[in-house]
Amino acid sequence: MVMDRYLSQIAVKEIFPAGQKVIESSSIVVVGVGGIGSAVAEMLVRMGIKNITIVDDDLIENSNLNRQAMFKESDIGLKKVDVARAELLRIDEEISINVIDQKLSFYNAEDILSQADIIMDGTDNYNARNVLNVVSFNLKKPWIFSAVEGTYGYVKAIIPGRTSCLSCFGYPDKGEGISCTIQGVIPSAVRAIASIAVTTAVKVLLEKEMTGDLLYLDVWKPSLEIMSIPRNDSCKVCGERRL
Ligand SMILES: [Zn+2]
Numbered sequence: 001m002v003m004d005r006y007l008s009q010i011a012v013k014e015i016f017p018a019g020q021k022v023i024e025s026s027s028i029v030v031v032g033v034g035g036i037g038s039a040v041a042e043m044l045v046r047m048g049i050k051n052i053t054i055v056d057d058d059l060i061e062n063s064n065l066n067r068q069a070m071f072k073e074s075d076i077g078l079k080k081v082d083v084a085r086a087e088l089l090r091i092d093e094e095i096s097i098n099v100i101d102q103k104l105s106f107y108n109a110e111d112i113l114s115q116a117d118i119i120m121d122g123t124d125n126y127n128a129r130n131v132l133n134v135v136s137f138n139l140k141k142p143w144i145f146s147a148v149e150g151t152y153g154y155v156k157a158i159i160p161g162r163t164s165c166l167s168c169f170g171y172p173d174k175g176e177g178i179s180c181t182i183q184g185v186i187p188s189a190v191r192a193i194a195s196i197a198v199t200t201a202v203k204v205l206l207e208k209e210m211t212g213d214l215l216y217l218d219v220w221k222p223s224l225e226i227m228s229i230p231r232n233d234s235c236k237v238c239g240e241r242r243l
Contacts, residue, residue, distance in 0.1 A: 006048055019206045020048060026205050027051035029116040031104050031132060033080045034058070035185070036146050037122020038070035039194035044120075044201070045088050045095055052088065053098040055112060056080045056122075067187035104128050109135040118201050119143035126175035133158065133166040133173075137238050142204050146197040151186050151220035153193035156212060156229065157200050160238065163212025168232040168239075189219045 010020050028049055030041045033056040041054060060068075060075045060083060075083045081099040088097055100112055104123070109131050113119055119141055123129055129145065136143045142159040145166060158165050167173065196215060203209030214227040233239045 009047060014208070015202070015206070019202075022205055023202065024048045024050055026117040027053075027115055028118050028120060028201070029053040029055065029113055030120045030122050031055045031112075031128065032122030032124065033070070033084045034064065034122055034124060035067040035187070035190035036148060036194045036197065037120065038068050038080075038084060039191055040120045040122060040146075040198055040201075041084060041088060042070060042091065043194065043198045045091050047198075047202070050092075050094065051096050053100060053112065053115065054081050054084055054088075055100040055102065055104055056084075057101055057103050067185065067190045069191075104131050106131055106135070110139065113141055114139055116141055118204055120197060120201060121145050121147075126172045129166060129171070130173040133171075134237055136160060137165060144197050144201050144204070146193050148185055148189050148193045150184055151189050152216065152218035153189055154214055154216055155193060155196045155200055156214045157204050157209050159204065159210065159212060162210060164229045164231045165235060165238040167237040168235045169214075169229050186219065189217075192217055192219050 006020055009015050010017050026049060028044055030037050033054050045052060058080050060071045060078055060080055062076055064071060070084050070087050079101060081101050085097050085099050088095060102108055113135055119136055121129060121132055121144055132143055137160045140160045145156045145158055147154050157163060200209055212229060214229050216225040233241050236242050
């Protein structure tokens, strides 16, 4: 039964059986299991990822349910990582899943991220993304930046030593960010950005994404733009001539 689960994606020439083998042998860490993170985790487990770590210290709230597809009304008040773990095991009981009920910080990031082949950004604030950017660079681990606001969002692959990083283009390195209920976010934008983040991650794992271009998608207009973000020699995280 499990054997035929991946038939439709293996038939796609961009993946084929060789790519599927890579997917199934890869370890991912999903930091933040909110709208993007829970969609990303679900999709990647359905695609055959067998080793997954999820990191989040939040509880499920009623205001999450419009866009965080992993969670239901009966989950309100429970820990996101616990419910996500149970849901992911219902999709594939053979996965190995590691749950970290903590916020990612400079104190725990090296431990959490060092086992990953790729790291997925499901966070919602500058502080956490700065930790991801710095620690992933130090560990030489690729990660997928994804962010959504209103009707639009961004995705970018960050591959240490190969692409630009988040600091290369002046992304703020501090700040809590504004919660989704205040700044607003449309659920369909969350899903669209999550889909692009998953596709980008698979391309990085299969070594078919090396540019690190910034992809911007607005689901309302709709509009899609791809922006080249060159490496910055003076970048304080990854530059050759660090300030
Ligand atoms: Zn940089």
